[in-house]
Amino acid sequence: MSIVYRVEHLNKIYKKDSKKANDDLTLDIHEGEIFGLLGPNGAGKSTLVNQIAGLLKPTSGAVTLFGFDVLKKPMLIPHYVAIQQQYPAALQNLYPEEALLTTARLRGASAQEGRKATQNIMDELKINDLRKKKIRFLSGGQRQLVSVALAFIGDRPVQIFDEPTNNLDPEIRKHVWDRLLARNRQGITILLITHNVLEAEKVIQRVGIINHGRLLEVGTPGDLKARVDQRVRLELLIKSEALEKASALDTMPETTILSSQHRIILCQRDDMQEKIDYIIQHMGLDALDDFRILTPSLEDVYLQLGGGRKLD
Numbered sequence: 001m002s003i004v005y006r007v008e009h010l011n012k013i014y015k016k017d018s019k020k021a022n023d024d025l026t027l028d029i030h031e032g033e034i035f036g037l038l039g040p041n042g043a044g045k046s047t048l049v050n051q052i053a054g055l056l057k058p059t060s061g062a063v064t065l066f067g068f069d070v071l072k073k074p075m076l077i078p079h080y081v082a083i084q085q086q087y088p089a090a091l092q093n094l095y096p097e098e099a100l101l102t103t104a105r106l107r108g109a110s111a112q113e114g115r116k117a118t119q120n121i122m123d124e125l126k127i128n129d130l131r132k133k134k135i136r137f138l139s140g141g142q143r144q145l146v147s148v149a150l151a152f153i154g155d156r157p158v159q160i161f162d163e164p165t166n167n168l169d170p171e172i173r174k175h176v177w178d179r180l181l182a183r184n185r186q187g188i189t190i191l192l193i194t195h196n197v198l199e200a201e202k203v204i205q206r207v208g209i210i211n212h213g214r215l216l217e218v219g220t221p222g223d224l225k226a227r228v229d230q231r232v233r234l235e236l237l238i239k240s241e242a243l244e245k246a247s248a249l250d251t252m253p254e255t256t257i258l259s260s261q262h263r264i265i266l267c268q269r270d271d272m273q274e275k276i277d278y279i280i281q282h283m284g285l286d287a288l289d290d291f292r293i294l295t296p297s298l299e300d301v302y303l304q305l306g307g308g309r310k311l312d
């Protein structure tokens with residue numbers, strides 16, 4: 001497997017005497033993968049991405065992209081890498097179509113190719129109806145879609161997305177994840193910063209967890225999940241008219257009462273059947289609005305490895 005990015009002992013200190021925003025980060029991004037970078041606010045994710053995208057100069061350390069030293073040759077980065085940022089500030093006064101066409105031309109397309117690529121991407125992301133407004137007048141979600149389109153255009157082999165879906169409604173959010181996956185299937189390497197661990201878990205192939213500027217863990221979601229508490233979580237939502245029956249649950253060990261109607265019970269996989277039988281016997285399924293069995297998720301991994309600070 002070839003290495004797209006190699007980051008070695010990367011440090012960033014913004015101001016003298018301030019804490020390191022990136023602290024001795026070492027990691028590889030592999031060709032053709034979707035790599036997710038997870039971490040709480042202020043963890044150092046954007047600092048890392050901005051350094052490897054050539055937008056910010058590291059304090060020390062090394063970054064290579066397809067083997068070349070990006071610190072010595074930052075001008076080569078845009079030939080390989082497109083980055084979606086939350087606010088494409090330089091393009092705010094353009095119409096989406098103009099911004100896309102300009103970006104396509106900057107990435108080497110002829111005028112005709114650029115127009116074609118612009119139309120294809122506007123169709124793909126269903127943003128044709130945004131043509132008549134300058135980017136700065138678009139809503140947060142609409143602007144986010146345009147910024148994703150700007151990362152797509154030109155088909156750079158490495159595409160970096162910083163929270164690509166946080167302002168989007170559920171339907172279009174799913175569509176954007178589907179389009180990211182489709183691009184990845186065409187061989188594009190994707191680096192994804194996100195707080196939305198549950199959604200990201202469906203698309204990422206490897207993940208790095210970062211906090212206080214340091215990389216805490218790197219691995220596949222499966223590898224990381226295997227390292228945390230393996231207990232199964234039973235989640236129950238009790239109907240309000242059946243609340244008196246819930247007292248039967250509250251004597252079970254490892255029951256957490258989240259609200260009057262919401263209970264979580266942790267148990268070993270081998271004990272799960274017994275717990276479910278107990279619940280059915282003492283409450284009956286009719287007493288429940290919802291019942292879910294959850295195995296450890298990437299969010300659990302994050303919460304356990306990331307020092308207990310929730311992502312959102």
Ligand SMILES: Nc1ncnc2c1ncn2[C@@H]1O[C@H](COP(=O)(O)OP(=O)(O)OP(=O)(O)O)[C@@H](O)[C@H]1O
Pocket residue numbers: 014015021039040041042043044045046047048
């Ligand atoms: N331009 C800057 N000048 C000084 N400090 C900065 C600057 N940009 C970021 N920082 C600091 O560096 C640390 C890491 O910030 P960074 O933006 O990389 O975090 P992040 O993980 O991307 O956070 P978020 O999820 O909130 O976007 C934070 O303590 C932040 O305050």
